[in-house]
Amino acid sequence: MSHLNDSRARVMEFWRACELFSPPSLPRVDPRDEREPVFRVQAGALLPWEAGHPLQRRRIRPNMTWRYIVYGGVFQLERVRLLLEKVFGPDPENFDRAPQGASALFAMLVTEEGRPLLGAWEFSSAAWAAGRTVSPGHRDPAWLRGFDVAAGRVGAAGEELVAALEHDTRAAELRDEGVCVGRPLRQDDLRALMKLTADRFGVEEVLAPDGLLVKCVQVSRRREHDDDGSTDFLNSFIVQDLERVASAVRAGAYGAALDTYLRIPEPSRVDVRKEPQVVLDHVAPEQVPAGRWPQGPGLPLALSQQFAVNTIMSELAPRAGLFAVNGPPGTGKTTMLRDLIAANVVERALRLSRLPSTEAAFRGEMRWQTGDFRRVVSLWREELTGFEMVVTSANNGAVENVTTEIPGEKAIDALWRGEAAYFDDVASRVLGEPAWGLVAAKLGRKSYRMEFVSKAWYGTADEPGLRMSFETWQDTTTEPWATAVESFTLAYERVQALRSERATAHDALRDMPVQQRIITRATAQITAAEDRLTTLRTEFDDAKRLEGTAREEITARKRSRQEHQQFQPSLVTALFTLGKASREWHAQDRALAGDVQSAEHALGTATARLERLRQAAAQISHERDSRRAELHNARSRLAEIQSRLAVQQERLGRFFPDERWWTDEKHRESQTLWTDEAWNHARTDLFVEALRLHQAFLRAEARRMRRSLQAAMDVVTGDVPAGVPEEAVRAAWQSLFFLVPVVSTTFASFDRVFAHLTREALGWLFIDEAGQAAPQLAAGAIWRSRRVVAVGDPLQLEPVVTLPFAAQQALRRTFGVQEEHWLPGRTSVQQLADHTNAYGTYLPGEDAPVWVGAPLRVHRRCDEPMFGISNTIAYDGLMVYGKITEAPVELPESVWIDVVGAGSSGHWIPEEGAALERILTRLARDKVAPEDIFVISPFRDVVRGMQQVARRFPGVEAGTVHTAQGKEAKVVVLVLGGDPQRPGAKAWAAMRPNLLNVAVSRAKRRLYVIGDRASWSTQRYFNVLARDLPKLVLPPESPTYSDR
Structure with a gap:
């Protein structure tokens, strides 16, 4: 074991410890939910599986039954934070602390009869860690070691408490079927388990666990006794994966991408703003990928987008590693990703076209048994693998946006909609709206995976899935493979x-x-x-x-x-x-x-x-x-x-490239080189032919591919025995990626989706919104991937880390991590990736210039003054205005509506609420669609007040600035608020440009700011907002805000 590997493994262990204290919140109590009601069970009340409970009167389909997830010993996560602040000190920088919700001491699966599935229990790592913080305390070398052992002991004691009675014939029947259950549970049993766990963890006093929640889920009867991992959501989704990766890193079993991610020394750097010759070399025709996404041939990538695509494909594709792209708002991150997808599809097609026959694509078979079914997977030749593409993010909305947008009909130009059709009927069924091709699948959570398999593979009697298509193809003569090869080659x-x-x-x-x-x-x-x-x-x-x-x-x-x-x-x-x-x-x-x-x-x-x-x-x-x-x-x-x-x-x-290309930076960034309409048209035609070649291959090898894809569907739904060799599972995934080039999942679901895969099993990982992701979230995904592209912006919203900073520092010291470089509260996936990138530029930072990876520079979202404000406060003029002129809108110009309140309720100022109502009234009168309006604020107190106002305008969305990340709207109303008695809150909002940058850059056409201009304009960054937005004071008697 090398010193380097050991120090990197300790970083993983440190991150794991941070995650122990960072569980997700329990599901929201909602007894009226039709599909998955959640009940809070009061002392002495009936449990949902007991006769007389209201749930028992609900009707469900005959082939379905209820199953229950019991959360016992509910406690407020705020108590964990208070404990950590008591031990390590508070975080002085947080003026808008997010409500942390609740967790529980344990979660368990309970059958329709009220019997616990023994072994399907999960115990709270946060509760255990809190107890260890009390005793033996954080100075003990073994402070946070031994959770699995402790949980196992409590689990064993708990199983004794709820064991089936000696003459329980039903339990015996189930045991004969391989299912171990306890006796039907009463509330006294659950209370006893809560007390047992609290005592063993030593948290009765510090966490005061008492509540009991039951989530009720409908499952098919044949899966009633399956442990589907539902209870895993009690703890951080990545704790076990970080432990797995730490062991691999300590053994040196990791690849180039993770090696780069964990590298501290800076590489030799090229500032692309100062080295136009380097840019010219990287956008040379020889560097441009052969394939292109089917957007209009007259809409080429911007220079910086083409630079990123070319450099990624030339430097990562032949080998492995990590590349960072800095994506300021509105600069076309998804557009860039599309061309990377097209490049990979075409490259795989090129290799296919050079095979002597379709049979030559394979090198053998592997088999496994799933219940009564035998699965056969064909193993791919090595040169046809490595094209598996996964889009991931900490933000569920971000990954869903990418993988629902890519197959959508609007994602390609009308010129190619008929030509490019790729299983479009199946894609439309999966997407739920018109789609052009089955090029991306939203996986992630179990329900998404089941839905994809159901709609894409099995289908219905009226709308057969792809399984039926393959069965038809294998028994019929199809279009000759040679014809498809010839068309692609031409x-x-x-x-x-x-x-x-x-x-x-x-x-x-x-x-x-x-x-x-x-x-x-x-x-x-x-x-x-x-x-x-x-x-x-x-x-x-x-x-x-x-x-x-x-x-x-x-x-x-x-x-x-x-x-x-x-x-x-x-x-x-x-x-x-x-x-x-x-x-x-x-x-x-x-x-x-x-x-x-x-x-x-x-x-x-x-x-x-x-x-x-x-x-x-x-x-x-x-x-x-x-x-x-x-x-x-x-x-x-x-x-x-x-x-x-x-x-x-x-x-x-x-x-x-004319003479101005060398001397005028804005002209250079706005001028795309070499990829004129003729070449773009040909490159897009090639991508379309590549998809047709894939279809022809699937038809020619229908028998092999049907079997392999059937195995892949088992893998996707999690129906694969634990002992199946990784090579076989990897081949099944490769078959699915051959059919569907891109899949998506969040970091939280990554190790569940790709449960059998380990080091560098996936070809490409595209991390979206990487600036919002805490560094530990990506470790497992990067470990499983050969090539990683991190796309994000450290100058937009930062990761939300609930663990107090002082506690992070204590954990870092405990695990012997020397560098603060790895602190979740001080960095992100994007910042670590940027640090290792050879190509990029410097932007102003708080203490020193900040290096960012290859920047996308042409902004095409916002009108002025929003573009100028964002470009000034965050990017030092990095962005270049490139928005295509749109028809003017009949709305008042963007303004700052100056409101000075007489008082406040927290950060909510009623006078600002009144101004908001007048603005929304005017927008409604001006026929602005409600879905074209965002109302946002830095503070949750303000959001609660805004939502009260917005209820009178159905369809208008109101939320924090954090909820607006990744979104855009025609009109944005920014309500500043700010408790006059807490001036530090304004300073917190202005600590960095990120929050205001995100708020301003959501607005495509108009931005209306409401707030006390005098007090806010003294703050850093907000002074630029005040400089660039005209001031407007609403007359008390005026019903509008446009009389100026």
């Missing part, structure tokens, strides 16, 4: 031909500055060579003169010596002078010989210098001539490039 070749044309232009565009640099360099080198040659000529002339002088000197010296040698003394003279004359002559001769030698050396030196200068001149002349040839070629190449680019610019128009 469409692919068309896309590639158009790509090649644009790639040539892009290559030329990249080559142009290269040639310009060559021309500049060669011209400078030629000039330098000419200058050097001029200098060499001067030096050569000097050297030539010196050589001539040296030759003359040699001639003179030799002549002097020759003359001297004519006068050599005779023998007589030498004898007469006793040798003196001879000696003197020889001495002079040697001197003259030396003079000759010196002159010869000087000549050699001069000649050598002359030769060196001659060679240098020849070399420089050669280099000059080479540069001249290079200059000529570069000029010719540049002229050719310019000519070719002029043709391409004429052909591509606004899809070609």
